[in-house]
Amino acid sequence: MAGHLGPQWDDQHIPLVMAGPGIKRGLVSTYPARLVDIAPTVEHLLGVPTGKVDGVVLADSMSAASRAEIKAQQARGRFLRPVVRALEKRSANGGRG
Numbered sequence: 001m002a003g004h005l006g007p008q009w010d011d012q013h014i015p016l017v018m019a020g021p022g023i024k025r026g027l028v029s030t031y032p033a034r035l036v037d038i039a040p041t042v043e044h045l046l047g048v049p050t051g052k053v054d055g056v057v058l059a060d061s062m063s064a065a066s067r068a069e070i071k072a073q074q075a076r077g078r079f080l081r082p083v084v085r086a087l088e089k090r091s092a093n094g095g096r097g
Contacts, residue, residue, distance in 0.1 A: 021045070022063050029060050031073060032080045044069070 016033050019025075022045045036055030043050045044057045044065070059065035059073045 018058075018061060024061055024063055027061055029058070031058065031060055031077050032084045033058055034080075 016038075018041075034055060036053065037058055038055070040050040040053050040055045041058045041061075044062065050057065056072045056076050057065060057069040059069040062069070
């Protein structure tokens with residue numbers, strides 16, 4: 001059966017590959033990046049000030065991230081990791097809680 005049937009980890013988990021100037025080479029991050037994290041990350045790489053946004057800079061993947069960016073990503077990760085574990089559990093149980 002094809003399609004998106006709900007918040008299963010298999011539907012939510014997709015790889016994000018980044019490369020280029022300012023990106024650490026060969027790093028595999030365990031941070032559960034979200035779509036809203038892409039814009040502030042690109043802004044950081046371009047040197048554009050990031051305004052007030054929902055996402056965070058993917059600081060662990062940057063060659064030069066500020067302490068504030070690293071702390072923001074770590075804080076968000078502490079919130080997101082339990083959500084990821086719940087989605088993984090849901091997927092392991094065939095989509096049932």
